[in-house]
Amino acid sequence: MADNTGSEMKSGSFMLEKSAKIFVAGHRGLVGSAIVRKLQDQGFTNLVLRTHSELDLTSQSDVESFFATEKPVYVILAAAKVGGIHANNTYPADFIGVNLQIQTNVIHSAYTHGVKKLLFLGSSCIYPKFAPQPIPESALLTGPLEPTNEWYAIAKIAGIKMCQAYRLQHQWDAISGMPTNLYGQNDNFHPENSHVLPALMRRFHEAKANNADEVVVWGSGSPLREFLHVDDLADACVFLMDQYSGFEHVNVGSGVEVTIKELAELVKEVVGFKGKLVWDTTKPDGTPRKLMDSSKLASLGWTPKISLKDGLSQTYEWYLENVVQKKQ
Numbered sequence: 001m002a003d004n005t006g007s008e009m010k011s012g013s014f015m016l017e018k019s020a021k022i023f024v025a026g027h028r029g030l031v032g033s034a035i036v037r038k039l040q041d042q043g044f045t046n047l048v049l050r051t052h053s054e055l056d057l058t059s060q061s062d063v064e065s066f067f068a069t070e071k072p073v074y075v076i077l078a079a080a081k082v083g084g085i086h087a088n089n090t091y092p093a094d095f096i097g098v099n100l101q102i103q104t105n106v107i108h109s110a111y112t113h114g115v116k117k118l119l120f121l122g123s124s125c126i127y128p129k130f131a132p133q134p135i136p137e138s139a140l141l142t143g144p145l146e147p148t149n150e151w152y153a154i155a156k157i158a159g160i161k162m163c164q165a166y167r168l169q170h171q172w173d174a175i176s177g178m179p180t181n182l183y184g185q186n187d188n189f190h191p192e193n194s195h196v197l198p199a200l201m202r203r204f205h206e207a208k209a210n211n212a213d214e215v216v217v218w219g220s221g222s223p224l225r226e227f228l229h230v231d232d233l234a235d236a237c238v239f240l241m242d243q244y245s246g247f248e249h250v251n252v253g254s255g256v257e258v259t260i261k262e263l264a265e266l267v268k269e270v271v272g273f274k275g276k277l278v279w280d281t282t283k284p285d286g287t288p289r290k291l292m293d294s295s296k297l298a299s300l301g302w303t304p305k306i307s308l309k310d311g312l313s314q315t316y317e318w319y320l321e322n323v324v325q326k327k328q
């Protein structure tokens, strides 16, 4: 039964419907590809997938036709305009506009065409810049946002609210998960527009390959970030599809935070770069700290499994095989 208050749980029907048609939007991205791997591992056989060029989710009419034709039973919305601190800061119109368009089109058409349940993915940047730490779900809309990503955050907050509004008005089972900073295979390794972890992995790798003496890292090194491996996130998404039908969004974190300086040292070690770090303090630090309180998800019965050290090694192996070797 769908629930308006968040107090009730849905028990296990998703995992029993292995041949139900599931639309994973954004299936080639970091998150979408991990969700596809997880669903396939779990025996789901009827995934419907479209690349950006096959279906532009910012087009309301194309999204409408897609849902009318395909009629998926479940939707996991992992398509979005995504990027790190520099991209968010540089392209505010894209981050608010594209994300509002994608999520509005997909959520509305999914509801209209009888989708049974939808999972919307937001981000830990929805919370106020100076939220209490660890950040509980209840901190939403209690203070001003971090300016470097407020445009993206406003779109994501609108997505949560849209799911809640459709639940209230139409008793429709739309839920929201809020992942912390993610990393893993199929990440974006762009030198400027990516998130810190893939950016540093690439920069250390290239410095090592070129016998460089130093690597530039942005900001002061003091901000704290919590990192979760994307395979853990995918596992949590499947868990939420199966086990959660509440009104409130759910934090998905690892509970482990490191300073950017500690992260840089870890990535340096995994890559095997021997030179020194130089800090470019003209670059923004962003939020000083954003550790999520994931006790709600833990109380439902889900916890992460992959340590940062193991996850980093795995990701570097993947990067070597799939990015470096393919360029050669």
Ligand SMILES: NC(=O)C1=CN([C@@H]2O[C@H](COP(=O)(O)OP(=O)(O)OC[C@H]3O[C@@H](n4cnc5c(N)ncnc54)[C@H](OP(=O)(O)O)[C@@H]3O)[C@@H](O)[C@H]2O)C=CC1
Residues within 6 Å of the ligand: 025, 026, 027, 028, 029, 030, 031, 032, 050, 051, 052, 053, 055, 056, 057, 058, 077, 078, 079, 080, 081, 082, 102, 121, 122, 123, 124, 178, 179, 180, 181, 182, 183, 186, 187, 188, 195
């Ligand atoms: N990465 C992170 O650290 C975090 C991510 N998240 C959330 O997870 C979700 C997925 O992020 P992530 O996997 O990192 O992002 P990626 O950039 O890796 O992937 C985004 C996907 O969205 C698709 N896409 C983008 N625009 C459109 C469009 N107009 N029409 C159709 N498809 C489109 C892309 O398709 P194509 O490949 O075909 O171009 C791509 O597959 C987002 O909602 C994000 O907010 C939350 C917290 C942290």
Ligand SMILES: C[C@H]1O[C@H](OP(=O)(O)OP(=O)(O)OC[C@H]2O[C@@H](n3cnc4c(=O)[nH]c(N)nc43)[C@H](O)[C@@H]2O)[C@@H](O)[C@@H](O)C1=O
Residues within 6 Å of the ligand: 082, 083, 084, 085, 086, 088, 123, 124, 125, 148, 149, 152, 180, 181, 182, 192, 193, 194, 195, 196, 197, 199, 200, 217, 218, 219, 223, 225, 260, 283, 284, 285, 286, 287
């Ligand atoms: C997931 C989350 O991601 C974004 O927020 P963010 O956590 O600030 O993201 P980030 O990974 O880009 O940076 C983390 C920290 O790391 C420092 N840093 C050092 N050196 C590099 C570097 O080379 N690249 C980047 N990107 N950052 C670097 C950087 O200065 C900052 O202090 C949101 O915009 C929003 O998209 C969102 O929700």
